[in-house]
Amino acid sequence: MDWTAFRLSLELAGWTTAILLPIGIIVGRWLATHRFRGRGFIEAFIALPLVLPPTVLGYYLLVSFSTDMPVGQLWHALTGEGLNFSFAGIVLASVVFNLPFAIQPVQRAFETVPGHLREAAWCSGLSPWRTFLRVEVPLVWPGLISAFVLTFVHTIGEFGVVLMVGGAIDGETKTVAIAIYDRVQAFDDEAAGAMSLLLLVVSFMAIGLVYGLAGRGRSVGVR
């Protein structure tokens, strides 16, 4: 059992989720409440990581993270370090890869809130911020938790993109999914089995939680 890889995966998932949750809420709510030209294009862009092979996404990220490219140059100017084969690099790659998991459940949840409810809240004297906290969040929280859990679990199990961008550096970029692959290659079935079982249990619990919340969300019964 590679506890270093497991701890690294948890850290990666924690950072990715922390960065993506506010982005998911802002972008998901915006997409749910605004109609404009080019909306479909933005939604398609967000959904792209769902269908794109992780190696393809990883390849493009690897290229754009290099110090010859603007993103890599900017990071280098800010921190003095490169993005490829670093923990920061795999966090950024995970953020991009998990965009649909963080945004789509939030967007679906906000879409179920009738526009009249917001207007009723404004006419009742509630500011937009209080409307968000007192009316919208209580109605969409199952969607927010879903986005949170899905992003977290999906990051823990991530393989292709992390391997492409981060390689497999012990304690820096070697996550538990890569460690499993590594152990199988080394015919260490016992360690690979233990880590796989751990991922299976964590994933199952998370997905159970998401489905449980989805059922609860349905029973709230938004008119």
Place this chain on the structure above:
Amino acid sequence: MSASLTVQLRARAPIPLQTSFQVAPREVLALVGPSGSGKTTVLRAIAGLHRQARGLVRCGNLTWLDSSRRIHMPPQQRRVGMVFQDYALFPHLTALDNLLLAMESGPIQGRRERAHQLLARVRLDGLEQRFPRELSGGQQQRVAVARALARDPNVLLLDEPFSAVDMMTRERLQRELALLRQQIEIPMILVTHDLQEATALGDRICVLHEGTSLQTETPERLFRHPSTPHVARLLGRHNVFTGTIIRRPEGERLAWGELELELGRPSGMPQGARVHWYVPDSDILLHRRGRPSRGERENPVHGTVTECVVLGAQTSVTLHCHATTANIRLSVSTHAARRNGLEPGAEARVSLLSSGIHVMTPLSEADTARD
């Protein structure tokens, strides 16, 4: 002390508006018009929810909208009580909490007491802890009314508040609103497409079409004196005809085909003017067979019944007038229709009471060309 509401709205797009009216404290103005006539948009513009509207919305000395001075208050600052068509109750809050959320800060005990009082006023005491999904349509509507009042608004706006309930509940709720309004001292605007409802609840009715307010009057005056043939049509009135004003030594007359009709009051139109005119159902008197009665000499019209539609206790009769080739429609009790042998093909006589004849507008060039 409550203040009256002044509304002057205009907009070109996305929904054209050209509307102006005033509503006094304690007064109910019913906004009526067909679907898509801009009723709800006017209400939303008053509440500050429709931002494209230009013009003026003023409540007493508070200016909520004045586009010439670039004033556009957000809904939160307008103190408007709004009852939405689908009620828009917060589904995660109980009836009581729906009201508490709409109340401004202050001691919680005081707010609770007032929320309980308001719910009692709409006869919902005992149901304070129910969630909206646990209430019937009528009860939800009453929570929505109580919530709209919870903010102590300067204006109460009701957007088709009875459209989502069944007929029986509707009648009961209309009665309750009529009782409740006696205790409310602010201007109220009721949006409805139901003329009966507008007549029952509105002190005045404003007829809207394609965002333009065509006429604002008391129901009685509006139904007797629609300002144009268009308004008459929107109100579902029949018996709009064209005629010519002529002067005779004995007074002003309205030439209608071969007939010359007496007028109850001066039309204000010049000699020879071609005009639209209207006579309400209630001012068409059916002559009883073989039993002459008072008023039979007043503007008698002879014709053949072309259609007889029994609508319960009333029968709608269409009469083709021989002297004018026009069709008059009148409503008589089904009993009277039978007794007088009214059926398609039968001959009948009616009188158009001169006091009911309402001369509307002169014919436009387009009308004359059609004529």
